[in-house]
Amino acid sequence: MILKRKSRYxxxxxxxxxxxxxxxxxxELRGAIAKFIGEKDYADSNxxxxxxxxxxxxxxxxxxxxxxxxVLALCFVKQINSHEVGFYTLKTSGTIxxxxxxxxxx
Amino acid sequence: MHYFDITxxxxxxxxxFQKKLGFKKILNVTEDVExxxxxxxxPKKPFLIMSPNPNVVYNLIKSRWAIGLLINGExxxxxxxxxxxxxxxxxxxxxxxxxxxxxxxxxxVQKLKKIFRNAHKGKTKTxxxxxxxxxxxxxxxxxxxxxxxxxxxDEHQAKVMxxxxxxxxxxxxxxx
Numbered sequence: 647m648i649l650k651r652k653s654r655y656x657x658x659x660x661x662x663x664x665x666x667x668x669x670x671x672x673x674e675l676r677g678a679i680a681k682f683i684g685e686k687d688y689a690d691s692n693x694x695x696x697x698x699x700x701x702x703x704x705x706x707x708x709x710x711x712x713x714x715x716x717v718l719a720l721c722f723v724k725q726i727n728s729h730e731v732g733f734y735t736l737k738t739s740g741t742i743x744x745x746x747x748x749x750x751x752x
Numbered sequence: 753m754h755y756f757d758i759t760x761x762x763x764x765x766x767x768x769f770q771k772k773l774g775f776k777k778i779l780n781v782t783e784d785v786e787x788x789x790x791x792x793x794x795p796k797k798p799f800l801i802m803s804p805n806p807n808v809v810y811n812l813i814k815s816r817w818a819i820g821l822l823i824n825g826e827x828x829x830x831x832x833x834x835x836x837x838x839x840x841x842x843x844x845x846x847x848x849x850x851x852x853x854x855x856x857x858x859x860x861v862q863k864l865k866k867i868f869r870n871a872h873k874g875k876t877k878t879x880x881x882x883x884x885x886x887x888x889x890x891x892x893x894x895x896x897x898x899x900x901x902x903x904x905x906d907e908h909q910a911k912v913m914x915x916x917x918x919x920x921x922x923x924x925x926x927x928x
Binding site: 661662664714717718720722724730731732733734736737738748 | 772773774847851854855857884887888889890891892894895899901903911
């Protein structure tokens with residue numbers, strides 16, 4: 647039997663332009679998230695970077711149930727790549743399509 | 753229900769941005785609200801009281817412009833909590849106190865939990881604001897809600913907590 651993994655999509659915005667497709671920056675962000683939520687919860691969250699929709703907005707995918715921890719963890723990430731930054735979580739949803747109204751596709 | 757936030761940022765945020773973050777309005781200290789620390793000046797606009805002196809709190813909390821007592825982790829006296837409740841004002845928790853640094857965050861969370869528990873026991877209304885000094889510390893409604901949930905450990909209480917600031921501001925606007 648194939649088990650379907652239920653995911654949640656999260657649209658977030660950084661206070662400054664940030665290229666999360668750059669592996670170093672993404673690694674630093676997920677490291678900061680892992681530090682806050684703990685290794686076990688981080689492993690359970692299956693957090694994945696989906697795409698950057700504009701220089702400040704990006705989409706993440708997490709396991710269902712873990713999105714609230716990610717939302718909270720993003721409140722406390724204030725430095726990436728030695729630059730001051732802040733993250734705002736705009737919306738979470740079960741499908742990417744429903745986040746479309748808030749993102750500006752490039 | 754409409755939700756509000758209060759920031760301490762030198763620049764105001766546009767209406768679209770405020771809506772995008774999930775707030776009806778993000779009020780700004782000095783523009784929309786004031787922080788009052790002593791009895792020498794009482795502004796004619798909504799204000800937050802920030803003083804360790806109970807006498808200052810007793811005097812200012814009676815004002816129709818007072819939103820409530822802003823605290824940064826210092827535990828208010830039970831008498832002060834009762835005074836806040838009697839006047840229908842709020843105990844305002846500061847999320848910036850948690851987001852500012854990693855150091856001692858666990859004990860800061862515990863302090864806020866204890867303050868909330870004491871206030872809740874005495875039926876004093878509490879709320880939480882971001883009081884962000886710059887856009888990096890600004891929080892969306894969803895984030896503020898998760899922080900409130902962390903403090904209250906209850907989703908319903910967190911919602912009540914965030915809604916009570918809107919109610920207080922609406923009350924002040926109606927009296928105006």
